[in-house]
Amino acid sequence: MNDTKEREKMIGKLKIGSELLYLTREEVTNAGLTIGNILDLTKEALIAHGTKNHEMPAKIGVHPFREVFYHAMPAYVPRKNAVGLKWIECYPSNPEKYGLPQTTGLLIMNDVMTGCPVALMDATWITAMRTPAVTALAAGALHPDAASFGMYGCGVQGIEHCRYIVHTLEKLEKIFVYDINPRAVDKLIETVQPQIEAEIIRGENPEAVAKSCEVLCSATVILLEPLAAVKDEWISAGQTILPCDLNTYFDPATLKRADRYFVDSSEEHELFASMGYFPGGLPTISGETGEIIAKTLSGRNNNSELIVCSNIGMAVCDVVVGKEVLMQALDQDLGRKLPL
Protein backbone atom coordinates (compact mmCIF):
# COMPACT_ATOMS: atom_id res chain seq x y z
CA MET A 1 0.00 0.00 0.00
CA ASN A 2 1.39 3.43 -0.84
CA ASP A 3 1.17 6.38 1.50
CA THR A 4 -1.77 8.08 -0.26
CA LYS A 5 -3.84 4.92 -0.07
CA GLU A 6 -2.88 4.57 3.59
CA ARG A 7 -4.13 8.09 4.34
CA GLU A 8 -7.27 7.51 2.28
CA LYS A 9 -7.95 4.48 4.44
CA MET A 10 -7.50 6.58 7.56
CA ILE A 11 -9.86 9.27 6.24
CA GLY A 12 -12.41 6.57 5.40
CA LYS A 13 -12.37 5.37 9.01
CA LEU A 14 -11.74 8.49 11.07
CA LYS A 15 -12.87 12.14 10.90
CA ILE A 16 -9.40 13.65 11.07
CA GLY A 17 -9.50 16.86 13.07
CA SER A 18 -12.64 16.07 15.02
CA GLU A 19 -11.97 12.62 16.48
CA LEU A 20 -9.18 10.25 17.46
CA LEU A 21 -8.97 6.50 18.00
CA TYR A 22 -8.35 5.36 21.58
CA LEU A 23 -6.77 1.91 21.96
CA THR A 24 -6.44 0.08 25.27
CA ARG A 25 -3.45 -2.13 26.11
CA GLU A 26 -5.48 -5.19 25.17
CA GLU A 27 -6.51 -3.72 21.82
CA VAL A 28 -2.93 -2.75 20.99
CA THR A 29 -1.78 -6.25 21.95
CA ASN A 30 -4.49 -7.87 19.84
CA ALA A 31 -4.08 -5.69 16.74
CA GLY A 32 -2.33 -8.64 15.11
CA LEU A 33 1.32 -7.60 14.81
CA THR A 34 3.63 -10.62 14.93
CA ILE A 35 7.23 -10.81 16.13
CA GLY A 36 8.22 -10.87 12.45
CA ASN A 37 6.24 -7.65 11.81
CA ILE A 38 7.80 -5.91 14.80
CA LEU A 39 11.31 -6.95 13.75
CA ASP A 40 10.71 -5.64 10.21
CA LEU A 41 9.23 -2.35 11.43
CA THR A 42 11.97 -1.85 14.03
CA LYS A 43 14.59 -2.55 11.38
CA GLU A 44 13.09 0.16 9.17
CA ALA A 45 13.09 2.57 12.10
CA LEU A 46 16.73 1.78 12.93
CA ILE A 47 17.78 2.21 9.31
CA ALA A 48 15.95 5.56 9.18
CA HIS A 49 17.85 6.54 12.32
CA GLY A 50 21.19 5.21 11.07
CA THR A 51 20.88 7.03 7.74
CA LYS A 52 19.68 10.26 9.42
CA ASN A 53 16.27 10.12 7.73
CA HIS A 54 14.38 11.03 10.84
CA GLU A 55 13.80 13.70 13.42
CA MET A 56 14.13 12.72 17.06
CA PRO A 57 15.32 15.19 19.70
CA ALA A 58 16.77 13.70 22.86
CA LYS A 59 14.15 12.88 25.48
CA ILE A 60 13.13 15.60 27.89
CA GLY A 61 11.84 14.55 31.27
CA VAL A 62 10.77 15.25 34.81
CA HIS A 63 11.99 13.45 37.92
CA PRO A 64 9.64 13.59 40.92
CA PHE A 65 11.75 11.10 42.91
CA ARG A 66 15.35 9.87 42.84
CA GLU A 67 15.77 7.04 40.28
CA VAL A 68 12.38 7.88 38.70
CA PHE A 69 11.93 9.44 35.29
CA TYR A 70 9.16 10.51 32.95
CA HIS A 71 10.24 10.99 29.35
CA ALA A 72 8.61 12.80 26.46
CA MET A 73 9.73 11.03 23.31
CA PRO A 74 8.71 12.67 20.01
CA ALA A 75 9.78 11.38 16.59
CA TYR A 76 9.09 11.76 12.90
CA VAL A 77 10.04 9.07 10.37
CA PRO A 78 9.28 10.47 6.88
CA ARG A 79 9.50 7.16 4.98
CA LYS A 80 6.74 5.72 7.14
CA ASN A 81 4.69 8.94 7.45
CA ALA A 82 4.92 8.25 11.15
CA VAL A 83 4.85 11.10 13.61
CA GLY A 84 3.97 11.03 17.29
CA LEU A 85 5.00 11.29 20.91
CA LYS A 86 5.45 8.66 23.58
CA TRP A 87 5.02 9.79 27.20
CA ILE A 88 6.61 7.09 29.30
CA GLU A 89 7.55 6.70 32.92
CA CYS A 90 9.94 4.41 34.76
CA TYR A 91 9.44 3.65 38.47
CA PRO A 92 11.96 0.90 39.36
CA SER A 93 10.24 0.05 42.67
CA ASN A 94 6.68 -0.18 41.28
CA PRO A 95 6.63 -4.03 41.08
CA GLU A 96 7.78 -4.44 44.69
CA LYS A 97 5.84 -1.54 46.27
CA TYR A 98 2.61 -1.47 44.29
CA GLY A 99 2.51 -4.63 42.18
CA LEU A 100 2.56 -2.39 39.10
CA PRO A 101 4.89 -2.44 36.07
CA GLN A 102 8.12 -0.41 36.18
CA THR A 103 7.27 1.09 32.83
CA THR A 104 3.90 2.28 31.57
CA GLY A 105 2.96 5.03 29.13
CA LEU A 106 0.88 6.44 26.32
CA LEU A 107 1.57 7.04 22.66
CA ILE A 108 -0.06 9.87 20.68
CA MET A 109 0.00 9.50 16.88
CA ASN A 110 -0.63 12.46 14.58
CA ASP A 111 -1.61 12.90 10.95
CA VAL A 112 1.53 14.15 9.19
CA MET A 113 -0.44 16.19 6.61
CA THR A 114 -2.45 18.24 9.11
CA GLY A 115 -0.81 17.57 12.47
CA CYS A 116 -4.14 16.53 14.00
CA PRO A 117 -3.93 13.81 16.68
CA VAL A 118 -5.39 10.61 15.22
CA ALA A 119 -4.74 8.08 17.95
CA LEU A 120 -4.01 7.71 21.64
CA MET A 121 -2.91 4.24 22.68
CA ASP A 122 -1.38 2.39 25.59
CA ALA A 123 2.38 2.19 24.99
CA THR A 124 3.22 -0.67 27.37
CA TRP A 125 2.99 -3.42 24.77
CA ILE A 126 4.79 -1.41 22.09
CA THR A 127 7.65 -0.71 24.53
CA ALA A 128 7.73 -4.37 25.55
CA MET A 129 8.02 -5.41 21.89
CA ARG A 130 10.24 -2.85 20.18
CA THR A 131 12.92 -3.06 22.88
CA PRO A 132 13.75 -6.77 22.39
CA ALA A 133 13.42 -6.22 18.65
CA VAL A 134 16.29 -3.69 18.82
CA THR A 135 18.42 -6.06 20.93
CA ALA A 136 17.66 -9.01 18.63
CA LEU A 137 18.48 -7.03 15.47
CA ALA A 138 21.71 -5.72 16.99
CA ALA A 139 22.69 -9.23 18.15
CA GLY A 140 21.95 -10.63 14.69
CA ALA A 141 24.15 -7.98 13.05
CA LEU A 142 26.99 -8.11 15.59
CA HIS A 143 27.18 -11.81 16.52
CA PRO A 144 25.14 -13.83 13.99
CA ASP A 145 26.79 -17.19 14.67
CA ALA A 146 26.26 -17.17 18.46
CA ALA A 147 25.04 -20.46 19.93
CA SER A 148 24.54 -19.15 23.49
CA PHE A 149 22.66 -16.16 24.89
CA GLY A 150 22.45 -14.95 28.48
CA MET A 151 19.56 -12.90 29.83
CA TYR A 152 19.81 -11.00 33.12
CA GLY A 153 16.37 -9.94 34.36
CA CYS A 154 13.42 -12.22 33.69
CA GLY A 155 10.56 -9.71 33.84
CA VAL A 156 8.56 -8.26 30.97
CA GLN A 157 11.67 -7.50 28.92
CA GLY A 158 13.48 -10.72 29.79
CA ILE A 159 10.55 -12.83 28.60
CA GLU A 160 10.21 -10.94 25.32
CA HIS A 161 13.96 -10.93 24.71
CA CYS A 162 14.02 -14.73 24.89
CA ARG A 163 11.12 -14.90 22.42
CA TYR A 164 12.74 -12.45 19.98
CA ILE A 165 16.37 -13.49 20.09
CA VAL A 166 15.78 -16.87 18.44
CA HIS A 167 14.58 -15.04 15.33
CA THR A 168 17.92 -13.35 14.65
CA LEU A 169 20.47 -15.73 16.21
CA GLU A 170 19.59 -18.71 14.09
CA LYS A 171 22.29 -20.99 15.52
CA LEU A 172 21.18 -20.41 19.09
CA GLU A 173 21.15 -23.61 21.15
CA LYS A 174 21.17 -22.46 24.76
CA ILE A 175 19.68 -19.49 26.61
CA PHE A 176 20.85 -18.97 30.19
CA VAL A 177 18.55 -16.81 32.31
CA TYR A 178 19.13 -15.21 35.71
CA ASP A 179 17.06 -13.06 38.05
CA ILE A 180 17.34 -12.21 41.76
CA ASN A 181 13.73 -13.33 42.00
CA PRO A 182 13.56 -17.11 41.35
CA ARG A 183 9.81 -16.86 40.62
CA ALA A 184 10.58 -14.58 37.69
CA VAL A 185 12.91 -17.26 36.30
CA ASP A 186 10.20 -19.93 36.73
CA LYS A 187 7.67 -17.74 34.92
CA LEU A 188 10.03 -17.01 32.04
CA ILE A 189 10.83 -20.68 31.53
CA GLU A 190 7.16 -21.73 31.78
CA THR A 191 6.10 -19.03 29.33
CA VAL A 192 8.83 -19.12 26.73
CA GLN A 193 10.20 -22.68 26.64
CA PRO A 194 7.09 -24.13 24.92
CA GLN A 195 7.44 -21.46 22.22
CA ILE A 196 11.10 -21.92 21.23
CA GLU A 197 13.50 -24.74 20.41
CA ALA A 198 16.64 -23.38 22.07
CA GLU A 199 17.00 -24.81 25.56
CA ILE A 200 16.38 -22.32 28.38
CA ILE A 201 18.63 -22.98 31.37
CA ARG A 202 18.36 -21.46 34.85
CA GLY A 203 21.62 -19.59 35.47
CA GLU A 204 23.19 -20.34 38.85
CA ASN A 205 24.49 -16.83 39.36
CA PRO A 206 25.61 -13.83 37.27
CA GLU A 207 29.14 -15.23 36.99
CA ALA A 208 28.06 -18.63 35.64
CA VAL A 209 25.87 -16.94 33.00
CA ALA A 210 28.62 -14.51 31.98
CA LYS A 211 31.07 -17.36 31.55
CA SER A 212 28.64 -19.56 29.58
CA CYS A 213 27.40 -17.16 26.89
CA GLU A 214 28.73 -15.49 23.78
CA VAL A 215 26.00 -12.83 23.80
CA LEU A 216 24.72 -11.25 27.02
CA CYS A 217 21.82 -8.90 27.66
CA SER A 218 20.47 -7.18 30.78
CA ALA A 219 17.02 -5.73 31.50
CA THR A 220 16.85 -5.29 35.28
CA VAL A 221 16.58 -1.76 36.72
CA ILE A 222 18.04 1.58 35.68
CA LEU A 223 19.88 3.11 38.63
CA LEU A 224 22.10 6.14 39.04
CA GLU A 225 24.78 4.10 40.83
CA PRO A 226 25.85 1.04 38.80
CA LEU A 227 25.15 -2.35 40.42
CA ALA A 228 28.09 -3.83 38.50
CA ALA A 229 26.55 -7.25 39.18
CA VAL A 230 28.55 -8.75 36.30
CA LYS A 231 32.19 -8.26 37.23
CA ASP A 232 34.65 -7.20 34.59
CA GLU A 233 36.92 -10.20 35.22
CA TRP A 234 34.13 -12.60 34.15
CA ILE A 235 33.94 -11.02 30.68
CA SER A 236 36.28 -12.16 27.94
CA ALA A 237 37.35 -11.24 24.44
CA GLY A 238 34.84 -12.01 21.71
CA GLN A 239 31.68 -11.52 23.79
CA THR A 240 28.86 -9.19 22.78
CA ILE A 241 27.01 -7.33 25.53
CA LEU A 242 23.66 -5.66 24.97
CA PRO A 243 22.44 -3.70 28.01
CA CYS A 244 18.86 -2.37 28.01
CA ASP A 245 19.35 -0.89 31.46
CA LEU A 246 22.02 1.63 30.58
CA ASN A 247 25.00 1.52 32.95
CA THR A 248 23.48 -0.52 35.77
CA TYR A 249 24.07 -4.24 35.50
CA PHE A 250 27.48 -4.71 33.91
CA ASP A 251 30.65 -3.43 35.48
CA PRO A 252 31.28 0.04 33.99
CA ALA A 253 34.92 -1.07 33.57
CA THR A 254 33.74 -3.54 30.90
CA LEU A 255 31.88 -0.82 29.02
CA LYS A 256 34.99 1.36 29.16
CA ARG A 257 37.45 -1.28 28.01
CA ALA A 258 35.26 -2.78 25.24
CA ASP A 259 36.91 -2.66 21.82
CA ARG A 260 33.82 -0.86 20.59
CA TYR A 261 30.93 0.74 22.49
CA PHE A 262 27.88 1.27 20.31
CA VAL A 263 24.71 3.03 21.45
CA ASP A 264 21.28 3.42 19.89
CA SER A 265 21.46 7.21 20.27
CA SER A 266 24.57 9.17 21.19
CA GLU A 267 22.42 12.16 22.13
CA GLU A 268 20.33 10.07 24.55
CA HIS A 269 23.40 8.58 26.18
CA GLU A 270 24.98 12.01 26.55
CA LEU A 271 21.75 13.23 28.10
CA PHE A 272 21.64 10.35 30.62
CA ALA A 273 25.32 11.00 31.37
CA SER A 274 24.48 14.65 32.11
CA MET A 275 21.80 13.39 34.52
CA GLY A 276 24.43 11.39 36.48
CA TYR A 277 23.79 7.86 35.15
CA PHE A 278 27.46 7.37 34.20
CA PRO A 279 29.22 8.44 37.42
CA GLY A 280 32.56 7.19 36.07
CA GLY A 281 32.04 8.93 32.72
CA LEU A 282 30.38 7.88 29.46
CA PRO A 283 32.54 5.41 27.51
CA THR A 284 33.80 6.61 24.13
CA ILE A 285 31.03 5.98 21.61
CA SER A 286 32.07 4.08 18.45
CA GLY A 287 28.83 4.55 16.54
CA GLU A 288 25.10 3.94 16.61
CA THR A 289 23.03 0.76 16.36
CA GLY A 290 21.13 2.11 13.35
CA GLU A 291 24.40 2.58 11.46
CA ILE A 292 25.24 -1.09 12.00
CA ILE A 293 21.77 -2.18 10.88
CA ALA A 294 21.98 0.15 7.85
CA LYS A 295 25.47 -1.29 7.19
CA THR A 296 27.09 2.13 7.05
CA LEU A 297 29.29 0.93 9.92
CA SER A 298 30.94 -2.46 10.20
CA GLY A 299 29.74 -4.93 12.82
CA ARG A 300 32.14 -7.47 14.30
CA ASN A 301 35.60 -7.11 12.74
CA ASN A 302 37.13 -10.25 14.26
CA ASN A 303 36.22 -13.02 16.69
CA SER A 304 38.14 -11.54 19.57
CA GLU A 305 36.44 -8.16 19.60
CA LEU A 306 34.59 -7.32 22.81
CA ILE A 307 31.55 -5.33 21.77
CA VAL A 308 29.03 -3.48 23.92
CA CYS A 309 25.85 -2.15 22.30
CA SER A 310 23.70 -0.15 24.72
CA ASN A 311 20.13 0.51 23.65
CA ILE A 312 18.15 2.81 25.91
CA GLY A 313 15.12 3.14 23.61
CA MET A 314 14.26 5.40 20.71
CA ALA A 315 11.01 7.09 19.77
CA VAL A 316 11.59 6.38 16.05
CA CYS A 317 10.86 2.72 16.86
CA ASP A 318 7.73 3.59 18.86
CA VAL A 319 6.13 5.77 16.17
CA VAL A 320 6.87 3.32 13.34
CA VAL A 321 5.34 0.40 15.29
CA GLY A 322 2.54 2.65 16.61
CA LYS A 323 1.60 3.71 13.08
CA GLU A 324 1.19 0.07 12.03
CA VAL A 325 -0.87 -0.71 15.16
CA LEU A 326 -3.13 2.22 14.26
CA MET A 327 -3.59 1.06 10.65
CA GLN A 328 -4.33 -2.51 11.77
CA ALA A 329 -6.79 -1.28 14.40
CA LEU A 330 -8.64 0.86 11.84
CA ASP A 331 -8.79 -2.12 9.51
CA GLN A 332 -10.37 -4.30 12.21
CA ASP A 333 -12.56 -1.56 13.74
CA LEU A 334 -10.78 -1.94 17.08
CA GLY A 335 -10.94 0.68 19.82
CA ARG A 336 -13.30 3.61 20.28
CA LYS A 337 -13.42 6.98 18.63
CA LEU A 338 -13.24 9.92 21.01
CA PRO A 339 -14.24 13.46 20.05
CA LEU A 340 -11.40 15.96 20.10
Ligand SMILES: NC(=O)c1ccc[n+]([C@@H]2O[C@H](COP(=O)([O-])OP(=O)(O)OC[C@H]3O[C@@H](n4cnc5c(N)ncnc54)[C@H](O)[C@@H]3O)[C@@H](O)[C@H]2O)c1
Ligand atom coordinates in the same frame (compact mmCIF):
# COMPACT_ATOMS: atom_id res chain seq x y z
N1 LIG B 1 16.14 0.16 26.65
C1 LIG B 1 14.86 0.28 26.48
O1 LIG B 1 14.38 0.68 25.43
C2 LIG B 1 13.95 -0.15 27.60
C3 LIG B 1 12.58 -0.27 27.39
C4 LIG B 1 11.79 -0.74 28.44
C5 LIG B 1 12.36 -1.07 29.66
N2 LIG B 1 13.70 -0.88 29.82
C6 LIG B 1 14.36 -1.18 31.09
O2 LIG B 1 14.48 -2.59 31.18
C7 LIG B 1 14.48 -2.96 32.56
C8 LIG B 1 13.50 -4.09 32.78
O3 LIG B 1 12.19 -3.67 32.44
P1 LIG B 1 10.96 -4.66 32.63
O4 LIG B 1 9.77 -3.95 32.09
O5 LIG B 1 11.33 -5.99 32.13
O6 LIG B 1 10.87 -4.71 34.22
P2 LIG B 1 10.34 -5.90 35.14
O7 LIG B 1 10.12 -5.28 36.48
O8 LIG B 1 9.20 -6.59 34.50
O9 LIG B 1 11.57 -6.92 35.19
C9 LIG B 1 12.80 -6.61 35.78
C10 LIG B 1 13.37 -7.90 36.35
O10 LIG B 1 14.71 -7.63 36.78
C11 LIG B 1 14.90 -8.32 37.99
N3 LIG B 1 16.00 -7.71 38.73
C12 LIG B 1 15.99 -6.53 39.41
N4 LIG B 1 17.18 -6.33 39.95
C13 LIG B 1 17.96 -7.38 39.61
C14 LIG B 1 19.31 -7.76 39.89
N5 LIG B 1 20.09 -7.00 40.65
N6 LIG B 1 19.76 -8.91 39.36
C15 LIG B 1 18.97 -9.71 38.59
N7 LIG B 1 17.70 -9.41 38.32
C16 LIG B 1 17.20 -8.26 38.82
C17 LIG B 1 13.58 -8.24 38.73
O11 LIG B 1 13.48 -9.24 39.71
C18 LIG B 1 12.60 -8.41 37.57
O12 LIG B 1 12.24 -9.76 37.39
C19 LIG B 1 14.15 -1.69 33.33
O13 LIG B 1 15.36 -1.13 33.80
C20 LIG B 1 13.53 -0.78 32.30
O14 LIG B 1 13.72 0.58 32.61
C21 LIG B 1 14.51 -0.46 28.81
